[in-house]
Structure formats: C-alpha cells, structure tokens
Amino acid sequence: MENLATAPAPADPKAAVNYLNATRGLKSWLTTVDHKRIGVMYLASILFSFFLGGVFAILIRIELWAPGRTIMSADTYNRVFTLHGAIMIFLFIIPSIPAAIGNFVLPLMLGAKDVAFPRLNLASYYLYLAGAALAVASMVTGGVDTGWTFYTPYSTTTNSSVSLMTLGAFILGFSSIFTGVNFIATIHKLRAPGMSWFRMPLFVWGIYATSIIQILATPVLGITLLLIVMERVFSVGIFNPQLGGDPVLFQHFFWFYSHPAVYIMILPGMAIISEVIPVFSRKNIFGYKAIAFSSIAIAGVSFLVWGHHMFVSGQSALAGAIFSFLTFLVAIPSGIKVFNWIATMYKGSISLEAPMLWAISFLLLFAIGGLTGLFLGALSVDVHLHDTYFVVAHFHFVMMGGTVMAFLAGLHYWWPKMFGRMYSEKWARVAAAFIFVGFNVTFLSQFVLGTRGMPRRYYNYLDQFRPLHMFSTVGSFMLAVGFLIMAAYLFASLRKPVDAPANPWNAVGLEWQTSSPPPEHNFEYVPVVTHGPYDYSVPVEHEHAEVGA
C-alpha cells in the first residue's frame, strides 16, 4: 500500500472529531438518527445473528456426521435446522447488505448528509430488534420445527411456537419496508449536485432495485404470516383443506414474497461486486448501463417466477411450463452482469487485496449457483431433484457463495471507512482461503448427495451417503475456522488507534473523498460531481486536490 501517504491523515488521530466520537454514551447511540451509527448498530446485530445461525449450522453438520442419533434427537434436529434457516434469512441475510452496509455508505455515495427520513431509519432498527426479540422468545418457548418456509398445514397444527416466530418475521418485514422506502426517497431526492442517474455508483442502482422488491413483496409476506397466526388462533380455514381451504394457496402467497426475497438477498451482493471489481482492476466498469438496467430487470422478473417452487405441488402443467420459461429468463440479466464484471477485469491492473479475493470468490461460486438454478428451473429435472440436497447446495451457492461472499467483500472494502482502522491484510487472506475452500468442501459434496437422492431436512440417512456427509461436515469446520480468524483480526483492528487514510484503495467514489471515519455530517463541503463513478483514467491524486480546495 504505497499510496497510503497520499491521503492527508489527521496529525493527531485521537483529536479528530468523527461520527464515532462526536457524542458519547449509550444514550447518544440509542437515540441517534445518524445513518452511519444506525448502520453500525445494524452491522453489530446482523453479525451476531450470523454467528447464532452459524452455530446452528455447525450443530446440523455434527448431527449429520453419522446416520441415526449423533448429538441430538430428531425433534431437536427439526428445530435446529428451522432456526438456522429462519435466523439466517430473516435476521441476517435480508438486512445484511441494505440495512447495515447500505445504510452506512449509500448517503455517502450520493454526497448526502443523511437518508431522507432519519427517524424512520431508527424506527426500522428498533422494529428489527423487536422482531429479533420475538424470534428469541419463540426459541425459548419451544422453538419452531416447520422449516423456515412455515408450510401449511403442518405450521398451523404443530405445537411448536410458530405464532411468535411468524409475528417476529412480520415485524421484521416492516423493518425491511421502512429501509426500502427510505432508500428510494433518498436516491430520488438527495443526490449531490451533478450526480445524474447515470453518474450514480452501481451499488446505488442495485439497492434501488432491491428497495422496489422490498416495497412490493414484503407486505404480501406480512399478510400471509398474519393469516397463519389467524389460522392457528381462530381456524379461519383459508389454508386448511379440512375446512375447505387450500394449503397450496399458502405456498403461492409465501413464494410470491419469498422468491422475490431471494433477489432482495442477491441484488445488493451484485451491487457490491460492481463497486469492488473496478477499484481493484483500476478500470472503468464495462457496460455501466447494462449492469444498471439488469438490476431493474431482475427486480421485474423476480415477481413472475414464484411458481417454480411448486412444480411438484399439483400446479397445472401449463402453469409449470410458463413458470419454468420465466425462470430461465432470470439467467439473462444475471449473465449480463457476470460477463460485464469479467470484461471489466480483462486487461485491468488487478490487485488481489482482501475485498477483491472475496469478489473473485463471488464470481466463481455465484456462477455455479446460478447455473445449477437452471437445472432446477427445468421441469423434468426438477421432479428428480426437488427437495434433495441438490436444492440445498444450489441455494447455499447463491446465498452464501453469492451474497455472503459479496457481503464480506463489502465489509472488508468499507471497513476502513466505517471504523477508520486497517485490518491485517495477511490474516484476511488466510481467512479467505479457509472460507473459500471450506465452502466448496461443504457444498459441492451436497450437489452429489442430491443427485444421488439424499432428501433435504432428513435426520437419518442411508449408510451409502455417509462419506459425502462426513466430507461436508469437515468443510463446515473449515468454514468455522475461517470465520473465527476473521472475527479475531477484525476485533483486533478495532483496538488500534485510528490509522486508516481517507482513501486506502485509491477509489474514486464520493465516500472516499471524506475522512475515515467520516465526520458527523459526512462531508466538509457539499461535493459536486463532474464525471462518472468509475473514472480511473484520471489519476486519483487530482481528486484529492479538487476536494481539498
């Protein structure tokens, strides 16, 4: 990092006033309306959720080390995999990039002082906490054994604490809606002078598309989950076949939200990749508009593919064929993005710092995850693979290999901006190696398990699957080691004095033109934007001169 010296570091870092030390005390955090502090509180919360979900994941893998009982009973196992899924989906991955990283960097990228509705932003965080509290209450009052999808009629008849968990998810949905409303209004009204729509960073385009889905899909999940609670309390009948209702209707309602929701999870990941790749390739992004519009296209198509979850639920053959066709369409905008990222790297001056390592991991793993999605979108193949480990592996390749890798890229990319500290690059690479290898060991083996007929969510299995299950469990241990290393060096970096320059990566985005960590109101001056977001043809030092003047 020879360029570290080019950015003016404060003479005495402790004396510098920034958003972290401008006011002090717990109360100043709990009542803050600063988007950066809210982002940091979200980050701490989702990382804790990720840890909790990860513990459940390890418990699942230990139980599956051998057929039959290993460490827990079948009933406990049902609760553990449900909690793993529900926590990872509702408490970690949905809020991860938009609410934590997005909250922090989106206004900075736009050159704004805050999001459009700062109090709504804080309200969204408290709703998140309330939803999380209900989820915890559900865990301690018996847990949930339905799987994170809450399929009826089982979810309306089981004795486990489904009502509390679904109410928690309902509230979390409103937290997500508030974030989406806030970001769209911010993007429309709070861009810095000169920042036209096509001068916005692609991260902003990705978050915009995500927010559209959050606003249009989440309310439908909300009402669906309320209907489950109503069914459990009053037997209203809508999902109960004995009363003339239809359990498949639940699946339609649920996936009308939850399929778009997987794009709520992946689009922000893609948005981060679009930021990281140009910076570490030292090149303008290839196909800016194609990437921007493909985000919107994915958001649009996402609402038309929910039926591919019901190929074997007794949906009509015609509906199945149409949903299958529409599902294939998703591959087009996704492919456009991947090819544009690779074209950006082509003949670039690539440097393999930690954020770029995660970004490249994303490209490799997301490609596998995306392509196996096409297998599952094909009607005849899906009949064989439905509800097997193939689906589990596909889902984890997209969600963990895709979104989580992108989240880690973003976390490492913006960490110096958020906290003003550099982490150990050496240990970051070690962690990246453990996680990449561990991930593939864990989940590539599950593709094989799936094609051989291992059903998902089963407690017990045939002896012939044992070697692959053991292989997968060993991989999960490697993943755990990687994440523990990461936790260690990230915490270690926080114990150091502030040492990060304003722009450690020599990036051209607006967020790098203010100090690290940024002052309370983000910028000393209102920034004026005069060129596109990835213009690496101009030497970066000139940018500093402009801003400093």
Added chain:
Amino acid sequence: MSTLAAQHEHAHDPFLQHHFTTPEQQADAGKIGMWLFLVTEILLFGGLFVGFAIMQSRHPEAFFAAHHQLDRTLGFINTIVLLCSSYTMVMAVHSARTDRRKRLIAFLLLTLAFASVFLGIKYIEYSHKFHEGLLPGRLYHHEGDTIAGQFMFFSFYFMMTGLHGLHILGGMIAIGWVLRRSVRGDFSHAYNTPVDLVGLYWHLVDMIWIYLFPLLYLIT
C-alpha cells in the same frame, strides 16, 4: 454557490431538517415516501383480496348465503360517511395551503367526526354479528344455516374489516396529531406537508372501503 446561498436563506426555517437543502426537496421526499408506503398498504390488503376471491370461487354458494347476513343499509351509510370524510380532508389540505387556520381546524375536526361515526356504525354491525354467532373460524356458531362453510366468509369479513378498522384508528391518531399542530399554528402555504401526507393516507383508507363494500356486501 447557489446551493450555499439557499442553505443560508432557509437556515431559520424551523421545519427544514438539516439534511435537506430546500423546503421543496423535503416536501418532495415526504411525498415519495408516503406514496411508497401507500403501495405497501395496497399489497397488504391485496393478499386478503386475492385470498377472498379464490375462496369465493371455491365456495360460491356459501359466500352468497353468508353475505345476506350483512346489513347493506348500514354498509351503504358507512360508504357515504367515509366519502364525506374524504371531502372534508381535501378541504383541510386546501385550507392549510391557503393559510386559513380556523377552517383547517374545523375541517380536521369534521373529518374526525365522520371517522367516529364510521367506527360507531361498525361497532353496531359487529355487536349484531357477535350476538348472532356470526364469527370467524372456530368461533362461528350461527344457527339455521342451510349451506355449510359460511364461517369462512366471516373469517374474511372480520379480517378485512378489522384490518381496515385498525387503519381508520391509525388515521384518526394521525389526524389528531396534525390537528394539534394546526392549533399550534405550524402550517402555512410554505409548510403543510404533514397535512398533505395524512390526507393521502386517509384517501387510501377510504378507497379500500370503497372496494370492501361491494366485495363483501353486494355479492351477486
């Protein structure tokens, strides 16, 4: 430089939040936010409308028989009451924009009065249903039914009108808040966004009833 000048000019505007440059920018952001929120409301009710439509197509006779238990006259009166409340709300917004504070307060009070009448009539309807045992789901115990499965109509009736009633209550709280600020004299032609936004919300709640009334009361 013009931006900085604008910032300075409005530095004393007590209603301009620090992260906005001009009052117009703040008002526009508020409107975008409210419209997006209204979209989420439509989708929230949309789930119930779709569920109702599907269940009605599965059990047309039961739904048709059950809807005779509703009082069309009361439903019709309530529709008129809400339409009137929308009119008074529009007039309140207009009064705020034209600096007529007393009329603003009067129209907000009228809107609250219409909303209370609506809830009062709803209370009469609900008590009648409770008395007859026309209740949702397993609580249903109406006697003399010739067609089975009518409970499901009432499941939807209570969920939809109940959720709508909660929105009326929420709207009344919002109108009360705007009323308090009107009495304090916060609103003028220069700053009236809260009245405007509460008005938008109120019209949506009204419009949802316009759809609920024929859906539940006028099945043919």
